[in-house]
Structures are given as structure tokens and as C-alpha cells.
């Protein structure tokens with residue numbers, strides 16, 4: 432990984448577009464907060480926004496993008512197919528509903544939110560069609576473990592561009608990461624701040640002091656230097672700024688190894704490992 436990154440740095444996907452390495456997550460941002468957060472992020476130079484149908488804020492994400500005056504083509508917009516909408520026909524309808532709420536003709540990445548048993552392959556076929564129809568520039572998955580990816584790849588004509596999974600120093604599925612790398616699937620780290628639940632970790636505080644950075648900045652920088660695309664969420668403009676101020680320093684190789692040793696399978700979100 433080239434360490435000379437900045438807020439506009441992108442990484443190519445396996446499907447012809449490129450994704451900005453840093454994005455803003457908007458899960459749990461209420462509509463008004465979400466509008467303001469996206470507006471603040473775009474002003475600061477973020478060009479990647481991660482929402483989902485189930486977050487209930489696609490309309491505000493779309494409005495903030497439109498009102499920003501930034502060209503739609505300069506923004507990487509991600510949304511996701513919710514579980515209740517999985518299945519071929521249902522998924523085709525769901526993307527249209529999302530596009531309408533977002534006020535756009537296409538998303539840059541459409542993800543299957545969760546590997547729902549018995550449905551995910553039909554959903555994937557619908558995503559393939561949405562890509563062919565130009566409604567999604569790239570398509571990918573979220574919360575897919577190695578077994579789900581193997582199962583999908585057996586029958587699909589398109590390899591997912593991205594797998595968005597929970598990933599931070601306290602939860603690292605390295606075999607999943609290696610598998611994704613081998614297949615050319617980008618790993619996108621969601622809940623990179625462990626949903627705010629590990630920010631008080633003393634080892635993290637010690638390192639943050641050493642680099643004169645905040646605990647959150649160390650976690651985000653670790654993710655970037657580990658080669659992940661990363662989407663910290665904040666509804667607070669000061670923190671949105673702080674979370675993007677991670678490009679002017681480098682964590683040393685020794686400290687990267689130290690942080691990487693903190694894995695304790697600490698999962699803050701839902702657990703896809705037991706899904707058949």
C-alpha cells in the first residue's frame with residue numbers, strides 16, 4: 432500500500448470504476464443529522480458516502496449530494512439491498528426504490544447487505560442485471576464470509592467488486608481478507624472504530640499520544656495502512672473532519688504489528704459466521 436495517500440485517493444475495483452479509500456458511513460444518522468453530516472463531509476473533501484435502504488436516510492443523502500453542487504460523477508455513492516427485499520424480482524424493485532429516494536439514475540456500488548440463505552444467489556442475479564442496465568456501476572456484497580463467497584462464485588458471472596465487513600484491530604478475519612485479495616475483491620472495513628466501543632482502550636490511547644493523534648485517527652489510519660477501504664461514521668462535523676485528518680502521518684511498521692496483535696474477535700454488529 433502506497434502510504435502517500437490523501438482524502439481523494441482511490442483504489443480500482445475489478446469492475447472498471449475506482450473507490451475512494453475513505454468514505455462516510457451514515458448508519459444510525461437520523462435524516463436531518465444525515466443531511467448535515469453528508470454536507471459537512473462533502474465540503475471537507477470526502478467523495479464516498481455509504482448508506483443502505485434500511486438506514487432510512489437515502490433521501491437525505493441524495494438531497495445533500497444534490498445541494499452540494501459537486502458533480503454526481505465525482506461522488507462514489509453506495510447503497511445496499513435489504514434482507515426483506517432479497518430475491519430476483521424483489522431486488523430489481525428495491526434498487527429502483529433506492530435510486531428514486533437517492534434522486535439519481537445510478538449508484539456507484541450496490542451491495543447485498545447480508546448473505547440471506549436461499550435468497551442471495553437470486554439477489555445476485557438481479558444485481559448483475561442492474562449492472563448491465565447501468566443502475567449500478569459496480570456490484571458487491573456485505574457480511575459475506577468465505578463459504579458464502581465460494582458458494583456465490585460457483586454460479587455467478589461477475590465477481591463481487593467489494594465485500595463490506597466488520598473489520599478493526601479487535602476483529603480481524605485474516606483468512607477472509609486473504610480470500611478476498613486472491614479473488615480481486617476489495618475489503619471494505621465497516622465499524623472501523625468498533626462502533627465507538629473500543630476508543631478507551633489503553634494501548635490505543637498510548638499510541639495516540641505517541642503520534643499526537645486521536646484514538647479514532649489511529650484506528651482509521653491502521654485500516655488504511657492495512658489496505659482496507661474504510662467508512663467511519665459520525666454525525667458530528669468536528670469528528671467528520673478529525674476522521675479525515677489521517678493522511679499526514681504514518682504508523683510505523685512496528686506499531687502496525689502491535690495494533691494487528693489486538694485481535695480478540697470482538698464483534699459489535701451482526702454475526703454472519705453462522706449463516707448457512
Ligand SMILES: NC(=O)c1ccc[n+]([C@@H]2O[C@H](COP(=O)([O-])OP(=O)(O)OC[C@H]3O[C@@H](n4cnc5c(N)ncnc54)[C@H](OP(=O)(O)O)[C@@H]3O)[C@@H](O)[C@H]2O)c1
Pocket residue numbers: 455456457458459481482544573574595596620621622623624625626627630645647648662663664665666667670671673674700
Ligand atoms: N454492511 C453492514 O452490515 C454494516 C454494518 C455496520 C456499519 N456499516 C457501515 O459502516 C459505517 C461505520 O460503522 P459504524 O457506524 O457501525 O461504526 P464506527 O464508524 O466504527 O463508529 C461510529 C461511532 O463512533 C463515534 N465516533 C465517530 N468518530 C469519532 C471520533 N473521531 N471520536 C470519537 N467517537 C467517534 C460515532 O458517534 P458520533 O456519530 O456521535 O460522532 C459513533 O457512535 C456505518 O455508518 C455504515 O455505513 C455497515
